[in-house]
Amino acid sequence: MPMMLKVNGQKRSLSLDTRTTLLDALREHLHLTGTKKGCDHGQCGACTVLVNGKRINSCLSLAIMHDGDEITTIEGLGTPDKLHPMQAAFVKHDGYQCGYCTPGQICSAVAVLEEIARGVPSHVQDDLTAAPRATNMEMRERMSGNICRCGAYSNIADAMAEVAGGMG
Ligand code: FES
Numbered sequence: 001m002p003m004m005l006k007v008n009g010q011k012r013s014l015s016l017d018t019r020t021t022l023l024d025a026l027r028e029h030l031h032l033t034g035t036k037k038g039c040d041h042g043q044c045g046a047c048t049v050l051v052n053g054k055r056i057n058s059c060l061s062l063a064i065m066h067d068g069d070e071i072t073t074i075e076g077l078g079t080p081d082k083l084h085p086m087q088a089a090f091v092k093h094d095g096y097q098c099g100y101c102t103p104g105q106i107c108s109a110v111a112v113l114e115e116i117a118r119g120v121p122s123h124v125q126d127d128l129t130a131a132p133r134a135t136n137m138e139m140r141e142r143m144s145g146n147i148c149r150c151g152a153y154s155n156i157a158d159a160m161a162e163v164a165g166g167m168g
């Protein structure tokens, strides 16, 4: 079926088998290989991208479901010359080792801070009537779907804390 995705600000027309996942559309058809395939079963978060500003596991979603949607991948967040603040913070705090999970971690981290800013509740909030705050526990809970086999979690949390601090 023909479809159009707006990827990193550019309209991309595709003609794909309707069984193609968003992850495969990005990697295999648009050659945006920054988004990684870890488990392909929704369990690792390596494939996290932003769809209309919200994070999803792109391996669990069919591309055709996103006809007309705005997709942001790690390639669209920043460039080597002009890093997104979260990318810069990951570099500064050494928030990775092998780097395989990192694009998904960074996309997720950007979305987490926006979720907190929008007041989206989480499972570790003791008071659901209060606005969530970007505490270490809050961010760790919200990032729990992003697995890092290198165990860079503490440094990832430090990077997020720095960006969250900058957001006030
Ligand atoms: Fe999508 Fe693991 S590849 S969650």
Ligand code: FES
Residues within 6 Å of the ligand: 095, 096, 097, 098, 099, 100, 101, 102, 147, 148, 149, 150, 151, 152
């Ligand atoms: Fe290696 Fe996270 S940096 S899996």
